[in-house]
Amino acid sequence: LPWRLTSIISSIRNTNFSLIEWPVLGVLPGLLWNAWTDNLHGAADRTLKETGGTFVFKGPWFANMDFIASSDPLNAHHIFSKSYAKYRKGQDFKAIFEFLGEGIFNVDGEAWKFQRQLLHSILNNEELQNHMTTTLKLKMETTLFPVLDARAGAEVDMQEVAKMFMFDNICLWVLGFDPGYLSVDGRSETFPYDKAFEEIFEAVIYRHIVPRGVWEFQKRFGIGSEKKISHSTKVLDEFIYNAIRIKKQEMQKEEQGQQLDMLTQLMIAGQKGESSDKSLRDMVFTLIAAGKDTLSSTLSWLLWLVATHPDVEKKILEEIERETAMAGRQESGVFMIDKDEMNRLVYLHAIICETLRLYPPAPFELRCAIEDDMLPSGHLIHKGTRILFSIYSMGRMEEIWGKDCMEFKPERWISEQGSLIHIPSYKFINFLAGPRYCLGKSLSFMQLKFIVSTLLWNYKFDMAEGQIVKPFPSTMLTMENGLKMRVSKRDV
Numbered sequence: 411l412p413w414r415l416t417s418i419i420s421s422i423r424n425t426n427f428s429l430i431e432w433p434v435l436g437v438l439p440g441l442l443w444n445a446w447t448d449n450l451h452g453a454a455d456r457t458l459k460e461t462g463g464t465f466v467f468k469g470p471w472f473a474n475m476d477f478i479a480s481s482d483p484l485n486a487h488h489i490f491s492k493s494y495a496k497y498r499k500g501q502d503f504k505a506i507f508e509f510l511g512e513g514i515f516n517v518d519g520e521a522w523k524f525q526r527q528l529l530h531s532i533l534n535n536e537e538l539q540n541h542m543t544t545t546l547k548l549k550m551e552t553t554l555f556p557v558l559d560a561r562a563g564a565e566v567d568m569q570e571v572a573k574m575f576m577f578d579n580i581c582l583w584v585l586g587f588d589p590g591y592l593s594v595d596g597r598s599e600t601f602p603y604d605k606a607f608e609e610i611f612e613a614v615i616y617r618h619i620v621p622r623g624v625w626e627f628q629k630r631f632g633i634g635s636e637k638k639i640s641h642s643t644k645v646l647d648e649f650i651y652n653a654i655r656i657k658k659q660e661m662q663k664e665e666q667g668q669q670l671d672m673l674t675q676l677m678i679a680g681q682k683g684e685s686s687d688k689s690l691r692d693m694v695f696t697l698i699a700a701g702k703d704t705l706s707s708t709l710s711w712l713l714w715l716v717a718t719h720p721d722v723e724k725k726i727l728e729e730i731e732r733e734t735a736m737a738g739r740q741e742s743g744v745f746m747i748d749k750d751e752m753n754r755l756v757y758l759h760a761i762i763c764e765t766l767r768l769y770p771p772a773p774f775e776l777r778c779a780i781e782d783d784m785l786p787s788g789h790l791i792h793k794g795t796r797i798l799f800s801i802y803s804m805g806r807m808e809e810i811w812g813k814d815c816m817e818f819k820p821e822r823w824i825s826e827q828g829s830l831i832h833i834p835s836y837k838f839i840n841f842l843a844g845p846r847y848c849l850g851k852s853l854s855f856m857q858l859k860f861i862v863s864t865l866l867w868n869y870k871f872d873m874a875e876g877q878i879v880k881p882f883p884s885t886m887l888t889m890e891n892g893l894k895m896r897v898s899k900r901d902v
């Protein structure tokens with residue numbers, strides 16, 4: 411009890427949630443909230459290990475909080491692929507993520523099929539992918555490298571830099587313009603949009619934990635975290651609707667050449683059918699949310715893991731030197747990798763997979779059964795049961811990854827012949843499995859390989875003294891204390 415009390419008091423002090431929420435929440439959800447936020451993913455991981463990979467959580471009878479948590483790969487295969495038709499995102503998911511509107515994350519059935527086909531054709535369009543790599547390269551040359559040069563030798567929060575850099579890039583890819591969040595003069599303090607996304611994803615975890623009636627009550631009266639969600643959604647809506655309005659004006663000008671951003675492609679596709687500003691807003695909002703934190707989180711964890719594993723750093727630099735002509739190719743003072751060379755970077759691919767295994771940007775998935783069923787683990791599922799799948803725990807299971815599952819070891823992804831080992835998606839579920847797997851998977855590998863190889867070849871990243879790196883309890887796996895590093899230009 412004393413431990414609980416101390417830790418509740420410290421949670422109240424440390425969380426962003428208003429004091430009003432504590433009396434509203436009551437003792438039990440308060441304890442739960444405390445346990446989850448103390449080390450949300452670690453706590454779930456421990457319980458899943460103790461219970462053999464699946465456990466039933468029972469809340470008070472009136473609270474509608476029951477769910478089944480699992481990290482069992484056979485259950486994953488069952489829920490996401492084999493018996494996919496029996497599980498949906500469900501009404502709870504839709505309510506929790508209501509700010510995504512009718513975007514692809516939030517819909518099932520025909521609405522999902524339609525968006526899936528449309529986004530599949532856009533995200534796999536080679537011309538568009540080449541355009542994205544070109545804009546990324548330009549952004550690195552004109553902004554990222556000058557920012558790092560300007561702060562060389564000083565402490566830099568690389569998580570902040572990664573967030574700002576990816577936010578600018580995702581806006582370039584999705585909306586076709588650069589908001590200039592990352593800049594040498596450091597505008598970050600005043601830039602509201604990325605912060606608005608962050609606040610929503612932080613606050614939304616609360617909706618996963620407390621009874622729906624509680625947060626709906628708070629929403630109705632604009633209390634605590636709900637106030638933040640509605641304010642931040644308004645800020646983002648203004649930003650996105652403005653981008654849609656400008657894009658429409660641009661498209662009306664005949665002299666405007668073909669633009670290769672996703673919003674233009676969605677509008678062209680929409681001209682053939684129905685496409686309201688609201689549906690464009692929902693799709694664009696979802697795409698920005700899908701891409702920005704996933705990539706910046708992977709980049710941050712990867713930089714930390716490489717900086718704390720000098721043997722891995724040495725091997726990746728050797729691979730870049732051996733497999734690419736980067737050493738002899740300098741553009742505007744920096745060395746840039748060629749797009750065609752990226753497929754040869756097998757070790758780098760393994761580093762990215764290994765980072766994602768240990769630190770999945772999207773650490774859990776929520777599903778709801780639409781009929782009675784039985785999981786391969788033997789758990790009975792009744793219609794309406796919620797299932798919380800822990801991707802974070804699955805990446806740390808000894809049964810899948812062996813005794814060294816907690817070690818960062820990119821070699822586990824490479825065969826004796828030197829090629830990549832294929833791990834089935836239901837075991838390495840970071841991009842999900844089955845019909846709803848991530849549409850940005852190949853794009854993500856391409857962009858991350860480009861960024862990481864170029865960054866590591868040109869710069870050295872060392873940890874700042876006293877920096878403690880640990881996950882922050884949010885819907886996205888970010889670092890609680892940032893990632894303070896000393897950056898120096900590498901002597902190539």
Ligand code: HEM
Binds near residue numbers: 851
């Ligand atoms: C490291 C990077 C990424 C990871 C780990 C990742 C992970 C995931 C996961 C777990 C899902 C399933 C979500 C759910 O069903 O609730 C998903 C879906 C999706 N992702 Fe990604 N993602 C990444 C990057 C991207 C990028 C860059 C884009 C595009 C801009 C993207 C677009 C999508 C889309 C459109 C879906 C919805 C698919 C559907 O519902 O059919 N992702 N992603």
